[in-house]
Amino acid sequence: MKRLFLIFICIPGVWFCTFAQNSIGHGHIGLYTMTVGEIKLTVITDGHLPVNPVQAEFAQRIDSTKVAKTLENHFSSPVEVDLAMNVLLLEWGDKRILIDTGAGGIFGNDSGHLGENLAYAGLSPKDVTDVVLTHAHPDHIGGLTDKRSGELLYPNADVWISKEECIFWLADIPDFSKSTMTDKTHMQMLVQVARRNINAAKNRLRMYNDGDTLLGCLQMLVAPGHTPGHSIVKIYSGNEELFHIADIVHSEIISFEHPDWIYNSDTDYKMAIKTRKEILGKMAETKSMFFAYHLPWPGFGYAIRKGKVFVWQPLRIAIPY
Numbered sequence: 573m574k575r576l577f578l579i580f581i582c583i584p585g586v587w588f589c590t591f592a593q594n595s596i597g598h599g600h601i602g603l604y605t606m607t608v609g610e611i612k613l614t615v616i617t618d619g620h621l622p623v624n625p626v627q628a629e630f631a632q633r634i635d636s637t638k639v640a641k642t643l644e645n646h647f648s649s650p651v652e653v654d655l656a657m658n659v660l661l662l663e664w665g666d667k668r669i670l671i672d673t674g675a676g677g678i679f680g681n682d683s684g685h686l687g688e689n690l691a692y693a694g695l696s697p698k699d700v701t702d703v704v705l706t707h708a709h710p711d712h713i714g715g716l717t718d719k720r721s722g723e724l725l726y727p728n729a730d731v732w733i734s735k736e737e738c739i740f741w742l743a744d745i746p747d748f749s750k751s752t753m754t755d756k757t758h759m760q761m762l763v764q765v766a767r768r769n770i771n772a773a774k775n776r777l778r779m780y781n782d783g784d785t786l787l788g789c790l791q792m793l794v795a796p797g798h799t800p801g802h803s804i805v806k807i808y809s810g811n812e813e814l815f816h817i818a819d820i821v822h823s824e825i826i827s828f829e830h831p832d833w834i835y836n837s838d839t840d841y842k843m844a845i846k847t848r849k850e851i852l853g854k855m856a857e858t859k860s861m862f863f864a865y866h867l868p869w870p871g872f873g874y875a876i877r878k879g880k881v882f883v884w885q886p887l888r889i890a891i892p893y
């Protein structure tokens with residue numbers, strides 16, 4: 573009871589999970605698990621990231637009425653897209669691999685809960701052997717270090733990042749000229765967070781290139797546009813595989829129904845549109861189930877092609893763990 577009380581004070585949102593967990597005796601409430609071959613996958617939430625105004629971020633140069641209508645047609649808020657923050661933990665042999673680290677304290681209390689939620693998967697941060705970064709945006713790399721002390725939060729983990737991504741963020745002046753971003757303060761924040769975290773990990777940093785296989789179970793595929801080194805991950809074991817498509821998509825509505833709308837945070841929006849269409853096309857063609865960082869919890873599903881665009885079909889889930 574003492575533990576419940578303490579958790580209630582610190583993180584009210586988690587109290588219900590703990591209560592339910594104690595009531596029905598399962599250890600996976602608030603997590604979602606599955607396997608790929610011999611690998612155990614656990615989705616752990618870092619929280620969520622409400623994005624508004626929608627048009628500025630998701631639909632530059634598109635009529636605002638059309639944007640609102642697109643969302644309302646799916647019974648979704650016309651003024652906000654609420655991004656899930658789905659972090660994947662892989663357990664295989666002696667490996668405990670996190671794909672991305674959540675936002676840390678960068679965006680306030682709605683996100684940055686990966687570290688505490690990891691405990692529900694029975695792990696502490698020091699048990700993590702590898703952190704694999706899909707890219708260095710703050711909602712993916714922000715949780716690598718403590719915001720105040722700058723210390724690495726996963727002290728025993730090697731940190732994997734694509735070479736292109738490192739070169740971009742560590743350049744004297746990262747090139748945003750192919751983006752629609754105009755907010756200088758926002759761009760400065762992106763650069764500062766990426767640099768601070770990459771530099772903090774410099775003694776544990778391991779670079780990967782397009783096509784490299786890592787740790788015996790991952791193949792990294794650079795899928796550029798969102799950022800220059802943005803990578804998707806093929807997770808494989810035996811005859812099974814699953815794609816983690818990272819930030820190829822952000823909204824289960826707009827990114828699928830209008831894959832050619834400009835996403836403002838893409839560093840090269842034209843390339844991002846091309847890459848988005850290619851990857852969604854491949855997922856639809858192969859009927860592959862995939863996982864994405866920002867799609868509604870727990871982030872698993874399929875793309876169905878409808879002419880030149882797509883529809884998101886979430887995995888049907890009957891139980892929460």
Ligand SMILES: [Zn+2]
Binds near residue numbers: 707798
């Ligand atoms: Zn991103």
Ligand SMILES: [Zn+2]
Binds near residue numbers: 709711712819865866
């Ligand atoms: Zn993201």
